[in-house]
Amino acid sequence: MSTTLTSGSGVQAPGAADQAAPRVRRSSPLRRRRSIAAWGMAAPFVVLFLVFTAWPVVSSLFMSVTDIKSKDLQNPFAVNFVGLENFTTVLADPTFRKAATNTLYFVVVGVPLTMVVALAIAVALNTGITKLSGFFRIGYYMPVVTSIVAVAVVWRFLLRPENGLINEVLSWVGITGPDWLGSTTWAMPSLIAMAVWRSLGTLVVIFLAGLQSVPKALHEAAALDGATAWQRLRRITIPTIRPTMLFAGVITGIGFLQFFEEPFVMTQGGPLNSTLSVAYLVYNTFGFGNYGVAAAMSYVLFAAVVVLTIIQFKVFGERDDATGQKKRWFRRQGGAV
Amino acid sequence: MTALETKPQAKPRGTVGSHIGEPQSRPWIYVVLGIGLVLVITPFVWMALGSVKSEGELRANPPTWWPQNPTLDNFRELFTRLDFPQFFTNSVVVAVVVTLGNLVFCSMLGYAFAKLDFWGKAWLFRLVLATLMIPGMVTLVPLFVQISNLGMVNTYFGLILPFLAGPFGVFLMRQFIQGIPDELIDAGRVDGAGEFRIFARVVMPLCKPALATLGILTFLGSWNNFLWPLVVSSTEDMYTLPVALALYSVGQNSTQYGLLLAGSMVVVIPILILFFALQKHVVQGLATTGLKS
Numbered sequence: 001m002s003t004t005l006t007s008g009s010g011v012q013a014p015g016a017a018d019q020a021a022p023r024v025r026r027s028s029p030l031r032r033r034r035s036i037a038a039w040g041m042a043a044p045f046v047v048l049f050l051v052f053t054a055w056p057v058v059s060s061l062f063m064s065v066t067d068i069k070s071k072d073l074q075n076p077f078a079v080n081f082v083g084l085e086n087f088t089t090v091l092a093d094p095t096f097r098k099a100a101t102n103t104l105y106f107v108v109v110g111v112p113l114t115m116v117v118a119l120a121i122a123v124a125l126n127t128g129i130t131k132l133s134g135f136f137r138i139g140y141y142m143p144v145v146t147s148i149v150a151v152a153v154v155w156r157f158l159l160r161p162e163n164g165l166i167n168e169v170l171s172w173v174g175i176t177g178p179d180w181l182g183s184t185t186w187a188m189p190s191l192i193a194m195a196v197w198r199s200l201g202t203l204v205v206i207f208l209a210g211l212q213s214v215p216k217a218l219h220e221a222a223a224l225d226g227a228t229a230w231q232r233l234r235r236i237t238i239p240t241i242r243p244t245m246l247f248a249g250v251i252t253g254i255g256f257l258q259f260f261e262e263p264f265v266m267t268q269g270g271p272l273n274s275t276l277s278v279a280y281l282v283y284n285t286f287g288f289g290n291y292g293v294a295a296a297m298s299y300v301l302f303a304a305v306v307v308l309t310i311i312q313f314k315v316f317g318e319r320d321d322a323t324g325q326k327k328r329w330f331r332r333q334g335g336a337v
Numbered sequence: 338m339t340a341l342e343t344k345p346q347a348k349p350r351g352t353v354g355s356h357i358g359e360p361q362s363r364p365w366i367y368v369v370l371g372i373g374l375v376l377v378i379t380p381f382v383w384m385a386l387g388s389v390k391s392e393g394e395l396r397a398n399p400p401t402w403w404p405q406n407p408t409l410d411n412f413r414e415l416f417t418r419l420d421f422p423q424f425f426t427n428s429v430v431v432a433v434v435v436t437l438g439n440l441v442f443c444s445m446l447g448y449a450f451a452k453l454d455f456w457g458k459a460w461l462f463r464l465v466l467a468t469l470m471i472p473g474m475v476t477l478v479p480l481f482v483q484i485s486n487l488g489m490v491n492t493y494f495g496l497i498l499p500f501l502a503g504p505f506g507v508f509l510m511r512q513f514i515q516g517i518p519d520e521l522i523d524a525g526r527v528d529g530a531g532e533f534r535i536f537a538r539v540v541m542p543l544c545k546p547a548l549a550t551l552g553i554l555t556f557l558g559s560w561n562n563f564l565w566p567l568v569v570s571s572t573e574d575m576y577t578l579p580v581a582l583a584l585y586s587v588g589q590n591s592t593q594y595g596l597l598l599a600g601s602m603v604v605v606i607p608i609l610i611l612f613f614a615l616q617k618h619v620v621q622g623l624a625t626t627g628l629k630s
Contacts, residue, residue: 031454034453034454035453038449038458038532039457040532045445045502046461048442049502049504052476053468053499056480056482057468057475057476057479059479059482059483063482132367139374140377145557145561145619146604146609147578149561149583149586150384150579150582150601151601153583153598153600154380154381154383154384154601157594162398163398163399165379168400200377258472260474260563264587265583279474286478301472302471305470306470
């Protein structure tokens, strides 16, 4: 069965819903009957989708340009149009800027780190390990399936200054570890370390799938010519799986942009807002009842996600004929990864 | 990374076989991966051992690794003094209903997308596609307003309905159903079966692997979901496990380490059991749909 699922072999641009060729002539009664049947099948999804996704998305756009507060829920007519005021307030707000900087820090350090470690593991799993491969894969994947809240609770204890496991291990080699979560310097790196630990498994699996597309013959030829393993990794493996890497970078980036549970459980955004993320600030602003401002803030976050997604689509669109101009674009992007 | 590059250089160059596909010649890979694996699972082991330690032992400095006097007091307290049976029930009810909803509704639409030609198909598909990218944070506020207008705050409806049919499942099922030969479906049509009948009798039985993948992934997602349950539940009797654990861990129980570790165990263990039992479907589903979504 897995063959059916994986038959697309790697990255495939979505779209082309119209693949099931119309075998019935247009506007025949049969066609109409099938159209009705199809909409009947789509109906439950479409209704739920309109009520709980489409409408909220549209109305959040409206909210972001009003001064709606929690108390206005009873009295919708008290809401005033304020134009882009919420956005200017948000962008000028030092707390938001702090949160945006923290989020950027989290993404810019966390994503490449996760990718490098995951690629190393995937390459190691892919080269010559047959016996325990499945065992390792399950192990590395364990953190992915577990609740972030639960692992954040555990990590909070591992990171305790006096008798946390991490400082205890450090003390064996004579290092006095800091108060990880209580320090403005170390709190964020601690959260990043946990995020890397948690996200590794996903990328290992994705990279392993990508590595199947690397031609063995190329490796063999290069090895015959005396290329070292490192050279082959740099010149053969990485260029071949570059689309997979970019994709992995984008989905990890989108996830990391929205980090929320980690600071909520481990630091409550502290110390001194040093781990306050944009998502956490949206939640807090919402909690204080400033719905309009919170909506505007979430749109700024959305904009960041869209930018990442556009990059993703560009990459997918250019995958098949990476020649000339596009090849150079790839190399530039890949260099950053 | 450094480990990867060093060892092969020591070998004579040009011996292809020694570089590719011969596990016995590279024990260092096992060592490196083994160390990595120990680092990855240590937090879990530490959680499990800590959950059966007494409060006093958890505060000991230096910390103990193996429990001196193993006790189930922490778990006993979770299930008697705190309302963990209720949280557990809430988590199960929400996850099961959400999973069933996704299995049915997503495969119905997935079938329509894959095998039926209907008016409005292209734009409906694009619409569903677009929602894959919308982060939960964007809809958080208006969704709460919507749920509150519907009078569903702090109810199972409020917890469940927004997740009852997700775009991810539609793509997964469409992808899979496209691989089912048209002949089978046409045969059903020739026999005079309607589309719903064909869907239920021909397509669904063939979709078992995809349904298993979607089922387990949806269950995982629902079980671990935190932000929305946190927002929509206002009294303890509606908390799901992650919400209860998170609020205890930052609230008045924040220094009861044994209790929190035992709570983490209760959240993590069922999902790990499920994962070990069905890991093939989880990993496969992620590797394939992840690449295509």
